[in-house]
Amino acid sequence: MSEQNIEAAPADGSRLSRRRAITLAGVGVAGVAGVAAGATALVRGADHAAANDVAAGAVPFHGEHQAGITTPAQDRLHFVAFDVITKDRARLVALLQEWTAAAARMTAGRDAGLIGAVNGMPEAPPDDTGEALGLPPAQLTLTIGFGPMLFRDAQGRDRFGIADRRPPALADLPHFAGDALRPEISAGDICVQACANDPQVAVHAIRNLARIGMGVVSVRWSQLGFGRTSSTSRGQATPRNLFGFKDGTANLKAEDTGLLRDHLWAHPGDGPDWMTGGSYLVSRKIRMLIETWDRTPLAEQEQIVGRSKGAGAPLGKGDEFDEPDFAAKGEGGEPVIAETSHVRLAHPSQNNGARLLRRGYNFVDGSDGLGRLDAGLFFIAYQRDPRKQFVPIQTGLSRNDAMNEYLRHVSSALFACPPGVRDAADFWGRALFA
Amino acid sequence: MSEQNIEAAPADGSRLSRRRAITLAGVGVAGVAGVAAGATALVRGADHAAANDVAAGAVPFHGEHQAGITTPAQDRLHFVAFDVITKDRARLVALLQEWTAAAARMTAGRDAGLIGAVNGMPEAPPDDTGEALGLPPAQLTLTIGFGPMLFRDAQGRDRFGIADRRPPALADLPHFAGDALRPEISAGDICVQACANDPQVAVHAIRNLARIGMGVVSVRWSQLGFGRTSSTSRGQATPRNLFGFKDGTANLKAEDTGLLRDHLWAHPGDGPDWMTGGSYLVSRKIRMLIETWDRTPLAEQEQIVGRSKGAGAPLGKGDEFDEPDFAAKGEGGEPVIAETSHVRLAHPSQNNGARLLRRGYNFVDGSDGLGRLDAGLFFIAYQRDPRKQFVPIQTGLSRNDAMNEYLRHVSSALFACPPGVRDAADFWGRALFA
Ligand code: HEM
Ligand code: HEM
Numbered sequence: 001m002s003e004q005n006i007e008a009a010p011a012d013g014s015r016l017s018r019r020r021a022i023t024l025a026g027v028g029v030a031g032v033a034g035v036a037a038g039a040t041a042l043v044r045g046a047d048h049a050a051a052n053d054v055a056a057g058a059v060p061f062h063g064e065h066q067a068g069i070t071t072p073a074q075d076r077l078h079f080v081a082f083d084v085i086t087k088d089r090a091r092l093v094a095l096l097q098e099w100t101a102a103a104a105r106m107t108a109g110r111d112a113g114l115i116g117a118v119n120g121m122p123e124a125p126p127d128d129t130g131e132a133l134g135l136p137p138a139q140l141t142l143t144i145g146f147g148p149m150l151f152r153d154a155q156g157r158d159r160f161g162i163a164d165r166r167p168p169a170l171a172d173l174p175h176f177a178g179d180a181l182r183p184e185i186s187a188g189d190i191c192v193q194a195c196a197n198d199p200q201v202a203v204h205a206i207r208n209l210a211r212i213g214m215g216v217v218s219v220r221w222s223q224l225g226f227g228r229t230s231s232t233s234r235g236q237a238t239p240r241n242l243f244g245f246k247d248g249t250a251n252l253k254a255e256d257t258g259l260l261r262d263h264l265w266a267h268p269g270d271g272p273d274w275m276t277g278g279s280y281l282v283s284r285k286i287r288m289l290i291e292t293w294d295r296t297p298l299a300e301q302e303q304i305v306g307r308s309k310g311a312g313a314p315l316g317k318g319d320e321f322d323e324p325d326f327a328a329k330g331e332g333g334e335p336v337i338a339e340t341s342h343v344r345l346a347h348p349s350q351n352n353g354a355r356l357l358r359r360g361y362n363f364v365d366g367s368d369g370l371g372r373l374d375a376g377l378f379f380i381a382y383q384r385d386p387r388k389q390f391v392p393i394q395t396g397l398s399r400n401d402a403m404n405e406y407l408r409h410v411s412s413a414l415f416a417c418p419p420g421v422r423d424a425a426d427f428w429g430r431a432l433f434a
Numbered sequence: 435m436s437e438q439n440i441e442a443a444p445a446d447g448s449r450l451s452r453r454r455a456i457t458l459a460g461v462g463v464a465g466v467a468g469v470a471a472g473a474t475a476l477v478r479g480a481d482h483a484a485a486n487d488v489a490a491g492a493v494p495f496h497g498e499h500q501a502g503i504t505t506p507a508q509d510r511l512h513f514v515a516f517d518v519i520t521k522d523r524a525r526l527v528a529l530l531q532e533w534t535a536a537a538a539r540m541t542a543g544r545d546a547g548l549i550g551a552v553n554g555m556p557e558a559p560p561d562d563t564g565e566a567l568g569l570p571p572a573q574l575t576l577t578i579g580f581g582p583m584l585f586r587d588a589q590g591r592d593r594f595g596i597a598d599r600r601p602p603a604l605a606d607l608p609h610f611a612g613d614a615l616r617p618e619i620s621a622g623d624i625c626v627q628a629c630a631n632d633p634q635v636a637v638h639a640i641r642n643l644a645r646i647g648m649g650v651v652s653v654r655w656s657q658l659g660f661g662r663t664s665s666t667s668r669g670q671a672t673p674r675n676l677f678g679f680k681d682g683t684a685n686l687k688a689e690d691t692g693l694l695r696d697h698l699w700a701h702p703g704d705g706p707d708w709m710t711g712g713s714y715l716v717s718r719k720i721r722m723l724i725e726t727w728d729r730t731p732l733a734e735q736e737q738i739v740g741r742s743k744g745a746g747a748p749l750g751k752g753d754e755f756d757e758p759d760f761a762a763k764g765e766g767g768e769p770v771i772a773e774t775s776h777v778r779l780a781h782p783s784q785n786n787g788a789r790l791l792r793r794g795y796n797f798v799d800g801s802d803g804l805g806r807l808d809a810g811l812f813f814i815a816y817q818r819d820p821r822k823q824f825v826p827i828q829t830g831l832s833r834n835d836a837m838n839e840y841l842r843h844v845s846s847a848l849f850a851c852p853p854g855v856r857d858a859a860d861f862w863g864r865a866l867f868a
């Protein structure tokens with residue numbers, strides 16, 4: 001094996017050669033048994049890995065908050081919920097450390113680890129699965145969250161000695177009117193949200209985290225989202241959901257610094273210290289009965305949403321970003337924006353000022369066996385305290401929203417997402433397990 | 435309603451204003467009951483609709499062959515198989531006509547029909563679902579195929595008077611070793627393959643065809659593919675499948691005119707005339723046991739495939755496009771490319787010269803309930819005669835391919851894809867039902 005085919009394993013994953021990802025020509029000639037024990041490895045991202053860890057198209061991994069929350073919503077999602085299958089706290093903590101290192105590498109556009117045989121271990125499987133070789137970082141973000149059961153299981157047991165660190169805001173969600181939740185695709189001990197502009201990059205990241213976690217965690221459920229349904233930055237055009245309406249218009253946006261402070265990030269004193277700078281994630285898989293919707297007249301659709309389908313303007317107004325006027329009456333005296341419309345019921349004015357940062361994705365999971373597409377919205381919302389935000393808003397919506405006729409909530413989950421990883425010495429969950 | 439908000443419905447769908455898609459401001463003020471009976475409609479694609487029907491980023495719909503076969507493989511897939519639920523031949527033919535018109539519009543980057551209330555029918559549901567408003571054509575192609583059961587059902591009945599037109603090449607596929615097919619996601623009377631560079635555009639197209647088909651067809655199964663696994667043109671870089679290997683290297687490509695003539699398109703005399711210029715599509719949903727694969731050493735993975743993981747070169751060679759040398763022996767006398775390797779078994783030299791045009795996509799459908807990702811390859815191959823191409827190749831693979839340990843074929847389908855729609859007077863299946 002020539003020098004040129006050798007790539008040394010960097011000790012901390014932070015220094016990588018800028019040489020092109022190399023090929024393993026020669027392995028075949030040597031035959032399986034003949035693989036040289038000298039190090040050979042493919043590396044991803046060697047071209048674009050810059051000294052400061054941030055390649056073009058890469059979102060910085062380290063920071064005060066986790067990336068993937070206010071990061072302008074990327075186009076594609078792979079969301080996974082894991083069950084922790086070990087009872088061993090040390091193994092779980094070791095995994096969180098390994099994951100953090102892999103996440104830092106992958107979000108920078110690199111492999112999760114070396115792809116070839118590593119020094120002295122020619123028979124070891126690759127440390128990266130390879131399907132993202134040659135792909136750019138694609139704005140990949142990986143965001144972790146801890147579910148209620150990680151703190152105390154269904155039998156009330158303190159599984160990992162962290163029961164007293166469970167944040168009060170991580171209170172189990174109540175049952176909502178109309179909920180049709182399927183337990184096998186709900187909840188979970190740990191979630192990871194992978195967002196990227198290339199689905200192969202998002203899938204690769206989750207798949208490699210699952211690979212690294214073998215024996216410690218197992219995949220409980222996972223969800224692909226093919227198109228974002230929210231904008232989270234004023235620089236983004238508002239996308240459309242599968243009802244054909246613009247979604248994300250009145251969302252909390254990255255630029256709303258003051259609102260984000262009040263509505264998005266956990267503050268000192270809100271709960272345990274380890275969550276300061278973190279945020280709470282609620283996910284709801286919402287099946288949309290698109291065939292029924294498609295038989296509904298346009299004007300009725302608009303009354304249900306409370307906005308026009310074309311421009312996305314509040315009814316009675318002309319521009320998408322006009323403020324809705326909930327007091328306005330039509331010629332017959334009826335409200336221009338119906339009492340049961342989605343935007344009226346979800347609006348801060350109806351919810352004690354509560355706001356959400358929505359970050360959902362459209363999904364199509366094939367057909368439902370009844371001749372219809374199994375499609376809808378994988379709703380994700382971040383917030384400072386679900387008890388004051390998601391819960392009251394969804395309580396109102398679940399009771400009165402005219403849209404409910406076309407919706408089924410089939411999965412639900414809640415996670416506490418810790419603050420950002422500060423530097424190479426820090427890791428996901430360090431303060432929680434300190 | 436002002437003049438500016440009015441967009442007349444074009445009689446034949448071919449002439450559309452170039453004005454921007456308009457908004458429906460005012461509907462809300464008028465209230466549901468007050469929608470003016472004057473024509474109001476949103477139109478998609480008014481910006482990019484050129485006089486010749488082909489906008490920038492649009493693939494021509496009309497032609498000798500259907501688009502979506504040799505078209506350079508787009509990034510995303512939505513594939514659907516429909517059951518025909520009517521017994522009425524005339525209704526089926528009328529639907530095929532309607533579908534063809536909608537497909538011509540949508541592939542040109544337009545809506546399937548008007549989105550607003552149409553003249554005199556203010557309470558009618560929109561003729562387009564709206565979620566692709568503002569999106570470009572994204573190279574959308576829609577490719578139709580007819581399954582064996584459309585000609586004669588399971589009871590042997592000639593459902594639509596076309597039993598004698600069933601092509602001999604549309605012979606039911608045999609059972610292959612290891613098949614673990616699930617009938618509910620296999621077969622189908624009619625398929626439509628939607629490929630586009632934006633998944634929202636592909637999903638929108640299938641969803642609107644399903645909407646238009648209500649009462650005549652119902653969705654039997656549908657599959658989303660998030661990333662292409664094949665290149666079908668020499669201009670495309672070879673993508674990677676979920677085993678991390680380049681896929682599509684030795685594929686039939688758009689530029690291979692002579693090979694396409696011999697291996698891809700049905701000829702006069704091959705079977706019934708209506709298929710001349712068409713092609714046969716085999717789809718196989720192949721679950722990949724990626725967790726097991728990920729525990730396999732690199733050199734073993736490469737022996738299984740018969741190519742290197744990095745460059746994708748045949749073992750013993752250095753470049754992706756080098757010809758494999760199946761006679762080469764290693765130092766110990768063993769073949770450099772194993773007898774059981776995938777590329778050896780699939781190679782034309784082992785299969786009487788048979789070749790395929792592969793056009794598959796990666797899928798991840800969540801988790802399998804056993805802690806693993808439900809992921810794999812949605813294999814699609816086009817060919818002149820499956821009896822001489824897919825069947826013998828898959829017979830050899832199913833018996834001897836070392837890759838089988840990591841694969842499960844869970845769905846299978848076969849369709850006869852007619853030639854292209856020639857012009858606005860022609861439609862999908864016209865010659866078949868003539
Ligand atoms: C499939 C289900 C849903 C659909 C199709 C949907 C659709 C929409 C649409 C079209 C808008 C208007 C545009 C915008 O401001 O984004 C909107 C606004 C909003 N939605 Fe939803 N939504 C769904 C579920 C939910 C859920 C479950 C919640 C929270 C419990 C929620 C909370 C909100 C909020 C807070 C707003 C902004 C209201 C305002 O301040 O004007 N939505 N939604
Ligand atoms: C999940 C299942 C499969 C995987 C992961 C897979 C992967 C690959 C890979 C990596 C290559 C080499 C690169 C290339 O030339 O594209 C290849 C080649 C090929 N595969 Fe597959 N394949 C699968 C299933 C199939 C099936 C079911 C068939 C047909 C029955 C097939 C037919 C072929 C053919 C004809 C070639 C080209 C062989 C040559 O001429 O060198 N593959 N496949």
